[in-house]
Amino acid sequence: MPKILLVILTCLLLCVVLVFWLVPEVYDYIYGYFLFRRIGSNLTVNVRDDFDKATMVAFWVFENIKKFERRPYLPVIDDNFLNIYRRGFGSCDQSAHVYATMMHWLGFETKLLMLRKEDGISPHTVAVVKVKEKFMIVDTAYKFIFAEIKDGEKIPIGVDELEDHPEIFDKYLKVVKDTLVPFGEKPKMKLSWFVNGTYFKTFPYCDKKYLLKKIIDKIRRCR
Numbered sequence: 001m002p003k004i005l006l007v008i009l010t011c012l013l014l015c016v017v018l019v020f021w022l023v024p025e026v027y028d029y030i031y032g033y034f035l036f037r038r039i040g041s042n043l044t045v046n047v048r049d050d051f052d053k054a055t056m057v058a059f060w061v062f063e064n065i066k067k068f069e070r071r072p073y074l075p076v077i078d079d080n081f082l083n084i085y086r087r088g089f090g091s092c093d094q095s096a097h098v099y100a101t102m103m104h105w106l107g108f109e110t111k112l113l114m115l116r117k118e119d120g121i122s123p124h125t126v127a128v129v130k131v132k133e134k135f136m137i138v139d140t141a142y143k144f145i146f147a148e149i150k151d152g153e154k155i156p157i158g159v160d161e162l163e164d165h166p167e168i169f170d171k172y173l174k175v176v177k178d179t180l181v182p183f184g185e186k187p188k189m190k191l192s193w194f195v196n197g198t199y200f201k202t203f204p205y206c207d208k209k210y211l212l213k214k215i216i217d218k219i220r221r222c223r
Contacts, residue, residue, distance in 0.1 A: 032082035
């Protein structure tokens, strides 16, 4: 092997080791990418319809990322999608993050929707995925997909259509109530919370810009 090639390979290896040492999340991002691509592909390998793909992944998240209510003995952990999957439970925004991440890597346009009360406080977060030219709402915490079936056709429901489909929202409220009442809580979900919600990107915890910024910050601190 030519010496110059050996030097180049050595330098590349040192760079990789340095990056992984500076920012362990890089490993999570790379490994998580291939893991989620494999899981998502296996879930949808024989599925052609986009709506069915979105629901298959949603059911997987419903089953594998359990919802937990924040308690003093359960700290809030704002970590990446892979750690949420490893842990197997998370808050509403974390399970929505897992769903949106996998759908993104399956080629879908996805977002997270942070619901807003009248006072601006956010009580809940859901995922939205573009299916059949509509941004369908998927609530991974309360295990609900906003959609209806008409004449055998599966029709996704977006935020802008909720007011025209009160029956869908009524079903959602029942699911929320059945979920919260055993915990002694009184659900007060409102349609306006969706309408006034704020959309934000799929990767709030671990994306390329975030990783690059962490690397630069750590290099600066090491000077």
